Amino acid sequence: MTASCPTASFPDLGGERIGILAGWGRFPVVVAEAIRRRGGRPAILAIRGHADAELAPLADVAGDVGVAEIGGAIEFFRRNGVRRATMAGKIHKAKLFTHHGWREYLPDWTGIRTFWPHLVSRRRDNRDDSLLGAIAAAFDRRGVTICPATDFAPELLAEEGLLAGRPLSVRQAADVAFGWRLAKELGRLDIGQTVVVKNRAPLALEAIEGTDACIRRAGQVCPAGGMTVVKVAKPQQDLRFDMPTIGIGTLESLREAGARVLAIEAGRTILVDRGQLASFASQHGITIASVCDAEGEAALDLAAAAA
Numbered sequence: 001m002t003a004s005c006p007t008a009s010f011p012d013l014g015g016e017r018i019g020i021l022a023g024w025g026r027f028p029v030v031v032a033e034a035i036r037r038r039g040g041r042p043a044i045l046a047i048r049g050h051a052d053a054e055l056a057p058l059a060d061v062a063g064d065v066g067v068a069e070i071g072g073a074i075e076f077f078r079r080n081g082v083r084r085a086t087m088a089g090k091i092h093k094a095k096l097f098t099h100h101g102w103r104e105y106l107p108d109w110t111g112i113r114t115f116w117p118h119l120v121s122r123r124r125d126n127r128d129d130s131l132l133g134a135i136a137a138a139f140d141r142r143g144v145t146i147c148p149a150t151d152f153a154p155e156l157l158a159e160e161g162l163l164a165g166r167p168l169s170v171r172q173a174a175d176v177a178f179g180w181r182l183a184k185e186l187g188r189l190d191i192g193q194t195v196v197v198k199n200r201a202p203l204a205l206e207a208i209e210g211t212d213a214c215i216r217r218a219g220q221v222c223p224a225g226g227m228t229v230v231k232v233a234k235p236q237q238d239l240r241f242d243m244p245t246i247g248i249g250t251l252e253s254l255r256e257a258g259a260r261v262l263a264i265e266a267g268r269t270i271l272v273d274r275g276q277l278a279s280f281a282s283q284h285g286i287t288i289a290s291v292c293d294a295e296g297e298a299a300l301d302l303a304a305a306a307a
Contacts, residue, residue, distance in 0.1 A: 023089025225258020
């Protein structure tokens, strides 16, 4: 059975000023570059303590904001004529649990109004989807629509197939099948998106620490290496934020841990600097396999059965 993965379209932004709420890593940089290539003008709002200095030359207008200063972010975009914006880059949520780490997360008044129901209600929680959805709703109420980054940079989505390295062995395919189901269940619970397995045994599951720390922890558990890392979208994935994203840092973590395979979900995973990813993977003997979810269950079932 062959499934049809989403295909990218390449919009002309016609001088529109597009907002980027920029976190850590290269992802906001490549989104800003894509917006400029398509005739857009990036209005970049850097999250303090997170955003890369490379962003500044790419901005049509620029500012910075605290991670929970929701009102300040909305006003920056409105003041600069932004009607569509995107979130790009990682937020270091684990810092919230360090001594005095909460000081970086002090909200402004709009932030308090946005997050307060999640802090006091027993019916609400503080998982990523819940909090990010509340932030997006606050922006929307003030006339700024949060869009998927891939609306402006569709070429970043991973296509189906073998992206780097050797084809999967039967044993590796069985590990992908096993890890795929674990990762989907982890995502359904909105806990994480990454699992590390070997010989159909789970070595590490991602939570608030993030993908890289999860992979490195697996390397400590299994110093012999040879693991398979599976990173997928959540079954209920909101494409506006928290889509699985792979960059050089992810592959460096695989290399350090001794992992040999990275399996990702085609059409629902963002590849940052894909040329560098393929080169690094080939140089270090890492296979990157991209699978369509629609056909993944059937195909991976066959691989697992063959093993």
